[in-house]
Structures are given as C-alpha cells and as structure tokens.
Amino acid sequence: MRIVRGGTVVESNWSAPADLVIDDGKVVALLAPGTSVDESAEVIDATGKLVMPGGVDPHCHVGFTSGEFTSLDSYLECTTAAVFGGTTTIVDFAIPRPGQSPLDAAEKQRAKAGEGLCDSALHACVVEWDETTGGQLATMAAAGIRTVKMFTTYAGETMANEHTILNTMQATRDLGGMVIIHCESDAIVADAQNSAAATDDIDASHMSRTRPELAETASVAAILAIAESQDAPVYFVHQSTSAAVELVVDARKRGVVAFTEAVAHHLTLDDTAYAGAEPERFVCCPPLRPAGIVEGLGRQLFTGNITTIGSDHCCYDTAQKRSHRHDVRHMPNGLPGVETRLPVVFSHYVAGSGLAPSRFVELTATNPARTNGLYPRKGSLMPGSDADIAIWDPELEWTVTSDELHMATDYTPYEGRRLRGKPVTVLVGGRVVVDGGRLIDPTPHGRHLPAAPLDFSGAFRM
Template sequence: MTARVPDGARSTAAGLVIAHGLVVNATGARRAHVVVDGGRITAIVDATEPVPAAERVIDATGRAVIPGGIDGHCHVAQTTGPWTTLDDYAVTSAAALWGGTTTILDFGIPRDSSETPLAAARNKLELAADSRCDVALHGSVITWDETVPAQLDALAALGVRSVKMYMTNRGSTMADDDTVLKVMREMVRLDGLTYIHAEHDAMIADCTQEHADAGRTGIGHLHETRPELAEEASVREVLAMAEYTGAPVYFVHQSTPRAVDLVAQARARGVEAHSETCPHYLVLDDGVYSSRFPEWYACCPPMRSPETVEALRRRFAEGSVHTVSSDHSCYDLAQKRERTDDIRQMPHGLPGVETRMPVAFTALAEAMSAAGTGRGGGDDGVRLLERFVELFAAGPARINAIPGKGVIASGYDADLVVFDPEEERAVDGTALHMGTDFSPFEGMRLRGWPQAVVSAGRVVLDGDGFHDPGPVGRFLARQGYRESHQAAGASGPGTPHALQTAGSGGGE
C-alpha cells in the first residue's frame, strides 16, 4: 500500500518512507519507519512516532524490511571454452532486482590464454555499464607469469580486491598450486581476498576417466564422478596454503558439511577463512540425476546425498556457513541438452540470481525449525530473519568489504526489501526473468518473497510490477579486506563510484 503527500508539502518531504515495518538487521530488529532521500537512508524513526512526510509512503505493516541482497557469486555474459551464457548485465541485474538482490558480484575470468586477468576485468566493467543494480567485481588468475603482480596492482587500483582461482578444470580455468600460492602472497600484499573453487582435480580426472572407460559419461553419472572427498581434500590443501601465506580465503559453493567443518576448524586456529554455499545444495539432492530431466541439474560440485544435504542444512542454520550466493550461470536447455551424453563436454551451471531469496529462506526456516530455533513466531521468528539477513546481505557486504551496504542505518545506501516471510509461491521457470527457459527449482513451493524492492532509493518493484530504472547501476570499488574489518564501526559508509557519469544514457 502506498500513499503520496500533496504537492504543496513536497518541499520539506523526504523522497520515500517505508512505514510500520519490522526493520531487521543481522544484529537486531525493531518496528520503525525508514526514511530515504537522495539514494541514502536518512533516518530510522520508531514506529510509535508519526510517519514522516514523504513524496511516497510504502506501508510495510505486517512485513519485514531487510537490506537489499548482495549476491557475491554471479557469472554474467561468461564464456568458458565453447560455451557462453545467454544473459547480459541488463537481463541479470533486472532478474536480481526481481529477487530482492540489489548488488551482484561478477567475475572477470579470462576466456582463454589470449586474455589477461586485467583485460578480462576491464571487459566486464564495460559490459556492466548496462546494469540496473550495483555491481562489484572479482578478478581471476589462471596462469602465473611475471606480469601478474602488476596486473593485480592495477585491479586493486580499480577497486577489484579479490581474485578467484579454480583448483580443477585442467586445460581451461584451473590454476596450478604454484600459481595459487603466488597469488595468495600478492593478495596479502594488496590486502585482498582469495576466492577458491575447491575440488581436487587429480581425483576428479581419475574418477571421470574410470567412468568413461566403463561408458558412464552421461549426465546421470555426474554426481558419481565428483565425490565429496575431492571437495574436502581440496579445501584442506587450500587452507594449508592460506595458513602458510597468511592469506584470507573464501570458499565458493561448499556442498558438504565436512568442507564447512574444515573451514570452521581453521578459523578456530586463526585462519581468516569463509564458507559460502548455494541454494541448490540446500534443497536438492543427488536423486535429481535419476529424474526425468537430469540436465537441469548440471553443476559443479554436483548435488549430494540426502544425508549430506541434511547435515549441510544444519551447518547453514547454526552459523557455520557465512554467506549464501546463487553461482548464477545462465545457460538454457538447448545448451544443456547438446551434450548430455558426455558430462566432460556439456556446460555446467544453474540460473539462480532471481530465486536466491525464497530458496535460501525456505531452507533456513526449515532447518532452524528442525533445530527448534526458528519456528516463525516471537523471538524465534526474529532470530530466523536476523540470521537470513546475515547470510543474504550483511555477511556478503562485510566479507567482501563493500562500503555502505548490507545494513539498514542512517547514511547507508537505500537498498531495501519489503519482505513477506509467510508468502508461499510455486516456482514457474518460464515466468522468471533470467534469460533462460528453466529453473532447477521448478514446481517447488517456496516461502519468503519480496513485496517491494528499493535500489539506490528507487522503487523498482512493487504491487504494480517491475519498474525498469535503466542502466543506472554503479561500480562499487571495494576496500581492502583487513582495512575494512579494522575500520568496521569506526567510520561511516563509503561512496561507490558511478558506472555512468551524470547524464549518461548508457554504455557503448
């Protein structure tokens, strides 16, 4: 429900007020009115006070107001080998907004050996000029040479303060151990964060070859060729390198509880390590590979056993997992089905930036309910919302050193979601907005959907539908990892750099 003030009152009115909602941060919640002006939150007013005058008022009675989501792991317009995802920044950023995510982090991954890490990142920055939401970027290094340190310096100067490396995918994106160790040392020097795709390549190559020798290369065998032990062995090895170099490290898409436990154990001895998981590892198990459409679930790591999924959900609920990201990769079914006969040749990755909110919230609500800490009412319901905000927005902002994000407080960016934790909908992949023709969550009834979304002070989603803001997204130059953590709470939020200059009509 919205209301507007008379024209004569607008000179003293704020641009927007979200009134009477339960304002939820990771550290607490209260009923309040959120006042927005000039793209920033300007005040939080207790709900017992009158609603401040505004050009527009959104009534959030009975709903939560949470920070806009930050998806730390998206692949937009990505080429890997012969495959290119079908989305672009205009499509993916709009889909993110539909799903309550107001900031995405993409990767500048070299397409092949002819593209340098710096060139890959600059290419993504040019493409990101079409984004509807704010964008930050990770770099990527595949092969070490004498130019890499200077390239990492240039990336840091641009505000790209993290680098992803793959421990598998030999012949395409894999970095060898020497490269990983050297990049970690450089990231310590540059106060950056090392992102890692952890799967032990030798184990996977051997296991895949055994299956190929037996004629078992179809998609129905994907989960058999990438065992849990391969992920856990790689996590253990990378943690040792991080401990040796002193490098902060972030593990993407962890799919097993033992991988999460290894990170927790390392943190207990002082290693700066973080665990990310993805929605699909929380609600799908390896039974999908014997379903009617197994190609819908081609991703790496693959889905795990029901027992593993249940144990991972417990870690997710109790706080051992630090962020939930989509790992969005937008292929369509035609691409998926071109080589279902050979998992070594088909594209891996799932569309998910739009469905991250309801899938993750449903999994968290169910897991916390099973643990007796989030049944949906009273203090339990508030704890559930606070934990969700930490995973969905606050944790990704803090770990990735993105200033001004992930918190509802005066001075922070006006990225806000009016959120109904009780609304339940069934997923219809054809009705989503991600530039593909399926969803791995097709038909699932999920709880917790955005009712309204505000991005940089603009209402982009409400009861009237989606309001495309155009290519207004900003590139977010990130702070140093330790610099940000040391300064937390000591200074106000920083100011992101504009992707577009004032008055610009969009990218070239």
C-alpha cells in the same frame, strides 16, 4: 523523501518495528513507528512485512564463457532477475579467456556495470602467474577490484597450479584483498571421470559419480595449508559438504582467516534430481549431494560455520544443457539462480526450519558485503547506507515456474516448488524498481562498486 512505514526492519544483528526514512538514495534515519516526518514524504506501506537490506549475491556469472558455451544473460537481464528476487547488488567474475590477461578481462567486464538495474562489483581471476601478474593485481586493487577467483580444477582452461595460487595469495594479502577459490582436486575428478567413462556411466544421470566428495575435501585441505603458510585470508566458494565446511572451521580455530560460502542449490536440492527425466538440468559443479549431506550442510547455517550464501548463477538454457548430456565432461556446469536464491532459502530455512530472519540477512546480504569490501554501504539499512531495500511478505505462498521468472533461460531447477515468503517491493538507491510483481522502473542505473581494502581484524572473522 520517502518513508517505509509499518514494517519490521531486519538487520544482521537485530530486528524491530521501525520506520525507515530515505533521501537522495540513502537511508537517513530509523525512527520509532509512527514518528512524524515531513508531510510531503512519499509513504511506502510495509505493514505486516519484513524490511530487509537488498540481497548481495557474492557469486554471479554474467555472460560467462566456459569452453564452447556462453551463458545467456546480459547485465540488464541478470540484474532484472536479481531485483525481482530481492537481490540489489551482484558480484560478477572477470575470468580471462585463453590468451587474455586478468586486467583486460576485468576492464571489459567492469565496463558493463552501467547496463544493470542495480550495482555490481567484480572478482578478478588469475590462471597462470608471470612477471606481469603482480602489477596487474596492483592496478586492479587500485580500481577497487580486490578479490581474485582461482580454480583447482578445469585443467587446460582455468585451473591454476599451487605455485600460482601461493603467489596470488601473497599479492592479494598485501593489497588488502583475498583469493576466493573453487576447490576440487583435478586429479581425483579426472580419475573418477575416466572410471565412469570406462563403464559407460559418464552421462548426466551419473554426475555425482564423476566429481566425488573427496575431490572437494582434498583440495580444501591443500589450499588451507597454503593460506596458513602465507597468513593470507581465503574464501571457499560453493562448499557442498559438512566435511569441507569443518575443515575451514578447524583452520579458523588455528587462526586462519577463512570463509565458507554455500549456494542455494546445494542447500535445497539433492542428487535424486539426477535420477529424473532431465538430469542434465541439474548438472553443476560440485554436483548435488545425497539428501543426508544436504541436510548436514543446512545445519551449518544455524551454527555460524557458513559465512555467506550465493547463487553461483550460470544462465544456461535447456538446449545448451542437453547438447552433451551423454558426456558430462563436455557439458556446461551451472544452474540459473540469481532470482531464486533468496526466496528458496527463505522458504526452506526461515519459513520452514526456523532460521532467524536476522541470520538470513547476515548470510545473504551483510556478510557478502563484508567479504567483498562493500559494507556498510551495502548489506545494511543503518543511516548512511545505500537505500537498497527488499520488503518481504513472509506469509505469501507461491509456486516457482520458469514462465513467471525473469532469468534469460527457459528453465529453473525449482520448477513447481511451492514457496512461502517473497519480496513484494524492491528499492534500489531509494527508487522503487519492483512492486507487486511488476517492473516499475526499467532504467539502468547500475554502478561498478569499488571494494575497500579488506580488514578482517576484530569482530568479523567468520
């Protein structure tokens, strides 16, 4: 038995001083501060700290292959970085390679879960509908894989047409699941890229020009229409503009069950990074937006319009990013971020802008667990939940450097950024895994988490 004593426990809808009792990997009690417990219990002193549920990262690519590039981390490396950043559950993607079925991709990726330091869940992916797809989705749903990633861009690789998207929405709806979707109009993107190439502006420094904001909003509007026609829930990944978010908000007002995810880099970085000495390090999709758009997107955290914050972690290194820096059409899109997601957002928005810690927990742990069928096992510290706990020092000031991070890459887009707030002790399943900047328990205990059928009736519809 362990007791976390002296801290302020932060849930998504309340926070208060409390002592937390852990036994057999679970939270078993929340007690008034100083309540007597078994004298043999190990005490973890959280005086002056925030005791939060471990983060749930709903958008994490591990060993992801796209085109000629494969991101560099294993499950062990990715989850090690995750726990140092206060994240104790990741949701990975099983994106099939050409010729591979969605079910085969999911089974191979799911088998890696035991290599992790923390638990993981999985999104399936459908690229093209055929006579076997419905059965594959039913098999995966029975195994607890209920969310299905789809793309409206990357023609010839992962892009799905609208017939495939509609059919997949029908099937996932009936299986207690949901489509999660990357929205950019491929036609608008291709035209913008061709236009940029014609004027020799297709390098990384012109990334913003090659994937305009309109490509995102046009695709979001089209996908919302399909979801509305099928009365199917839909979750939009990495929305990068307030205009895209507002389309989802308007659909919710019409009764559509629709969710917005933002990611840390779109909330804290802007397109001036493309004017720097190494713009290729910031090439992501959608691209970083102008500062005014970033500020507007950040305001949506306070209104409740954004449901979750993910990382969209893609662990490429500098050599991979540089290999095609003169033509973004061939570059690997994505930034490393599983370790920095929580500290960067906490520093910028909680410490810097007054976002309530409870709202931070809601965005980064509770709602990601809910939208993936993992709540209340994850994303909560109420009795019965897994004892995945991040104990934060909200006043600790530190500087981000790639040398001191744990991701399997040689750079971070936040190099040199001064932050306030950091998880100093992290427990996974009641075991202390990280403490004082050191890895205490390197033993993989990761489990694949089967998602429960998704039910968005009642209170949680945003």
